[in-house]
Amino acid sequence: MASWQGNNNPLITATRGYIWFLALNILFSVWLLLHDLKRDTPMTQPAGVNALTLFIALFAVLNLVAVLKIHPRISDNLYPKVLPAVVMLFGTGWALVFFNLLLHYATPLLTLTLSVIILLPAVITFYLSTPLLLLFCTPVVLSLIYGEYRSDHRFDLLQNLGMAIILLVVYSARYILLEWYQRTQRSEYEKSLLIKKLTRLAHFDALTGLYNRRSLADYVNERRRDQNRQLFLLVMDIDFFKQYNDTYGHVAGDECLVKVARCIETSLRKAEDAAFRYGGEEFVVVALCEKWEEAQAIAQRIRQNLAQAQIPHAGSEVSPWVTLSVGIAHAQPTMALEDLLEAADHQLYKAKRAGRDRITFDARAAQ
Numbered sequence: 001m002a003s004w005q006g007n008n009n010p011l012i013t014a015t016r017g018y019i020w021f022l023a024l025n026i027l028f029s030v031w032l033l034l035h036d037l038k039r040d041t042p043m044t045q046p047a048g049v050n051a052l053t054l055f056i057a058l059f060a061v062l063n064l065v066a067v068l069k070i071h072p073r074i075s076d077n078l079y080p081k082v083l084p085a086v087v088m089l090f091g092t093g094w095a096l097v098f099f100n101l102l103l104h105y106a107t108p109l110l111t112l113t114l115s116v117i118i119l120l121p122a123v124i125t126f127y128l129s130t131p132l133l134l135l136f137c138t139p140v141v142l143s144l145i146y147g148e149y150r151s152d153h154r155f156d157l158l159q160n161l162g163m164a165i166i167l168l169v170v171y172s173a174r175y176i177l178l179e180w181y182q183r184t185q186r187s188e189y190e191k192s193l194l195i196k197k198l199t200r201l202a203h204f205d206a207l208t209g210l211y212n213r214r215s216l217a218d219y220v221n222e223r224r225r226d227q228n229r230q231l232f233l234l235v236m237d238i239d240f241f242k243q244y245n246d247t248y249g250h251v252a253g254d255e256c257l258v259k260v261a262r263c264i265e266t267s268l269r270k271a272e273d274a275a276f277r278y279g280g281e282e283f284v285v286v287a288l289c290e291k292w293e294e295a296q297a298i299a300q301r302i303r304q305n306l307a308q309a310q311i312p313h314a315g316s317e318v319s320p321w322v323t324l325s326v327g328i329a330h331a332q333p334t335m336a337l338e339d340l341l342e343a344a345d346h347q348l349y350k351a352k353r354a355g356r357d358r359i360t361f362d363a364r365a366a367q
Helices: 015-035 047-070 079-104 108-126 130-150 157-203 213-223 241-248 250-267 292-309 337-353
Strands: 004-006 009-012 230-238 273-279 282-289 324-330 359-361
Touching (some): 015 047, 130 157, 157 213, 213 282, 213 337, 230 241, 230 250, 230 292, 230 337, 241 250, 250 273, 250 292, 282 292, 292 324
Parallel strands (some): 324 359
Antiparallel strands (some): 004 009, 273 282
């Protein structure tokens, strides 16, 4: 379950934990009230303590009903904003109960035990928020100290030591839980980064950062849902790339692929186009256009940006710089992706046979 947020800071790790806290308040209050029915016990409470205990029980029931009613959209509700006041009322209520118990009981150690029973659930529930924890625990601890001072039955050395141990347990438990939470958060963050990395590896080419071949089919199917524009496929190949690797080496060849990919990316329209590294030195662009001229303009921009990049290519037979041959195909409504790729490849091979460093398309289909 998601944590509750207050002023961009987490208040409670989960609604279930707060429900547990409210339920314990109800059970503990009812237990104290039922215990008072045994008149032969030395723990008979005065009427004021019973009234306070009953108030805590009813207040906890009211909050429990409210939380259950507005869950799971509680973070969008008003309740987290009033939570500090609610927690302070619980802490003050229990502080008054324990103070009165110290004044009327001859067994202060039992009161200390009861305070531990109510303090530890508060630590477990509110350990993320120091203000909430202080709002609950401070009145309870102060009531024990002041109650011991006012009571006729003073704490002996062991009982004072017990109070110190209680405070130490409450303090240390909070930091142990906080450390566990931070470790869990770090683990979740690392898992999230790993998932993002694996997702990127699954859909993007590791070298160029473009979409990879596996992503092409899903992307084309998604783009075909657009009923207002036509889908075009541009297949392009770096001219004489084998000679480039032979001349400059494979490391330089990889750098060349990255530079060409950047030229392709900067030539596209953000919303309508996407570029893919299809394999080796071959790239594919999927474009949504209203007419053939727009697809041709994209191809022309790519060639112009690549020409401006002036990537040296001493092994090319058509230019001193790296160039591209481009083939364009138009997707018919019933055409499979394999057929569309074949049509674009056919145009690409025509461009190569015609001398490379050019754009070709089916003129009949363009009419």
